[in-house]
Amino acid sequence: MxxxxxxxxxxxxxxxxxxxxxxxxxxxxxxxxxxxxxxxxxxxxxxxxxxxxxxxxxxxxxxxxxxxxxxxxxxxxxxxxxxxxxxxxxxxxxxxxxxxxxxxxxxxTTKAVAGREALQASYKEVQEHLARQEAHDRELRLLNAELAHRMKNTLGMVQSIVSQSIRSAESLEDAASVVLARIHALSKAQDLLTGISIAAAELSIIAENAIDPHRMDADRFRFSGPNLLISARQALGLSLALHELATNATKYGALSVPEGCVSIQWHLEDDHQFSLRWIETGGPLVRAPTRRGFGSKLTERAVADLFHGTAEIVFDPTGVVFSLQGRLDQSTDL
The missing domain is CATH 3.30.450.20 (PAS domain)
Structure with missing residues (x-):
């Protein structure tokens, strides 16, 4: 047999x-x-x-x-x-x-097992590729939404800058000069938001650049805090947050009226614990919005993740307060 x-x-x-x-x-x-x-x-x-x-x-x-x-x-x-x-x-x-x-x-069954293993490896590779593609698509959708939001914000800021500059100018030539200067400052802030080419940046410079388009006079912003270097990714996130806050303040908050002002304070503890507060005063009565916009969510969630902590916008009747608690990246070499 x-x-x-x-x-x-x-x-x-x-x-x-x-x-x-x-x-x-x-x-x-x-x-x-x-x-x-x-x-x-x-x-x-x-x-x-x-x-x-x-x-x-x-x-x-x-x-x-x-x-x-x-x-x-x-x-x-x-x-x-x-x-x-x-x-x-x-x-x-x-x-x-x-x-x-x-x-x-x-x-x-050596060839059969090798064939199955190769098929499984190919399947895993395809699944990983699809996962990467899905993550890429999500990121692209987020970037497109952010781009659309930023364009709308920029147009709103330009409108506010022009109207406030004309209102306070003594002549048409004066107004034109001030408007051009402020729109140029806005362009610099937008450049900062699109990318930072250095490994670390001075926090005060980040704050100055972010609010520069909204600075109507020297007394409207007050800065308080030590000299700090923050990593490029955290600098970009903080610029985005301050940019959002200044935009909203110009549209609706303390910067929408001549007597309003903003205080930006930051601190660093010995264990790299970092805190920052944006405090608006002298503006119109604040009412909490019935609907949170894309910018507010991005400011709180994205910045909190970048700083490994928490971020919150409080709509206090006397003025908006933004609080950030977290820690700085330890790799901040220029």
Whole structure:
């Protein structure tokens, strides 16, 4: 039966488990085919003997075995190679009914396992690519929303700058000069928001640039805090927050009236704990908005993440207060 089968088969017989096999089994032997016939199992397959011994013992005790894709490292062709096998060991009985050997029906699945692993790797790569693409699409949507929001804000700021400059100017020429200067300052602030090319920046300079388009006179802004270097990413986030706050203050808050002013205070503790407060005074009565806009959410959530802490805008009746608590990045070398 073994010799006539097209399925790779062999059997081991007698106390030494001497090996006999059919033609379909020959490729499995590799370079061992010249010395395998009639030789003991333990000698022919010495390199995997310890791995298959539990299955041999089970079959010789009368319990047939079945294994799928069993990994075995073989040296059948003169070098170590990782192989995989699906096989069964079944007891063979002699004329007296005692177990005299075992039958091995086997299929090498090395190529099939390699194919499945390659397919799984390809599937994982595709999934990772799709995840990256989805993250890219989300980021693109956020950037598009931010761009649209920033364009609307810029137009609103230009309108406010022009109207307030004309209202306080003594002549048309005076107004034109002031408007041009303030729009130029606005352009500088926008440049800061689009990217910072240095590793760290001075916090006071970041604050000055962010509020420059809204500075109607020297007394409307008060700064208080130590000289601090902050990382480029935190500088960009803080610029964005101050830019949003100044825009809203110009439209609706303290900067919308001549007597209003803003105080910006920051502190740093020994353990890199950082805090900053934006306080508006002298403006119109503040009422909390019924709907939080994109800019407010971006100011609170994005800046809080960048500073590894919390950020909150409080609509106090006497003036808007923005509070940031967190810590500075420790890598702030210029």
């Amino acid at each position: 073994v010799l006539s089968s097209k399925q790779p088969m062999c059997f081991w017989w007698g106390p030494d488990l001497l090996k006999f096999y059919n033609d379909a089994y020959i490729p499995i032997l590799g370079l061992r085919k010249a010395k395998a016939l009639g030789r003991p199992f333990r000698e022919v397959w010495a390199d995997v003997w310890d791995d298959v011994l539990p299955f041999v013992r089970s079959a010789l005790s009368g319990q047939a075995t079945w294994m799928e894709d069993l990994p075995l490292v073989m040296t059948r062709n003169g070098y170590e190679e990782q192989t995989y096998w699906t096989f069964s060991y079944s007891p063979l009985y002699g004329d007296n009914g005692a177990i005299e050997g075992l039958l091995n029906i086997v299929t090498e």
